[in-house]
Amino acid sequence: MFKVAIVNSKGGVGKSTLTTNIAAWYASQGCKTAILDHDSQGSSSFWASKRPPQVNPVQAIEAFKEPYGMTRSFYLKPEAGTQVLLTDTPAGIDLMRFQTPLKEADAILIPVLPSAIDIHAVAHFLRDLFLIGQLPRSSANIAVVANRVRKNTRIYQTLEVFLNRLEIPFVGTLRDSQNYIQAAASGLGVCELTKSRFALEKPGLLPLLDWLHALDTTSSLLPTPADSFAPRSAESQTSEIQKQPSKTVGNNTTTFDQLCGQNTTL
């Protein structure tokens, strides 16, 4: 199972937006995808519950709740056969408590907003991530994503200079766009909007998806993001959307395995 954690101690920087858009992308590729939602605001869980029937579902586990009648570790387990697990984390994350999930993550993404306050805050957060989170500084699996970017602004250029100076990669640039807001409201990712709307977001998202793809040793048969952005619009091309193999897997395990590169029996 490929595990991705999305973290930043600041609220409102786009953790849930990034989580849901990555989840939608993997789900749209036919990968069985789940979100561990640790934020009591429940944004990712709410998003998952709103996914329309014509797109592949994403399981959401409300990790911020205490389970009844079962152990916590059982409650937090995604469904059998899950291939991608995204962990959405709360603002003010307790890095001591999250040491283990962060160490176990195959990839850690840190969304940052282009503002002086956010640039200052993320510098502190990165220091804490290494000190308190006990992640090695040389980790090749930690990257920053600039979110809500308006390219021709001075503060974006400051953020770009700051991010380029960091010893961790800067792998994506999400535009400040109504597409993210509208997709979120409908339980979709921007990759599931119309082709023309997704075309505006794709250049910023592709490097991020490519970076994840390179770290994902579990899905060697999954097409690279550049190849796989075929039209999969939930808005205009509903009939073209492939249903998630989990629904048809009884008859079609081979297709599922070919798509996701695992010998998974669901």
Ligand SMILES: Nc1ncnc2c1ncn2[C@@H]1O[C@H](COP(=O)(O)OP(=O)(O)O)[C@@H](O)[C@H]1O
């Ligand atoms: N790229 C974006 N373009 C436009 N709005 C965005 C973008 N990213 C996030 N938002 C909006 O900003 C708000 C905070 O984002 P959210 O993902 O909930 O942050 P966090 O999970 O870090 O608290 C939400 O209303 C969301 O819709």
Ligand SMILES: [Mg+2]
């Ligand atoms: Mg959130």
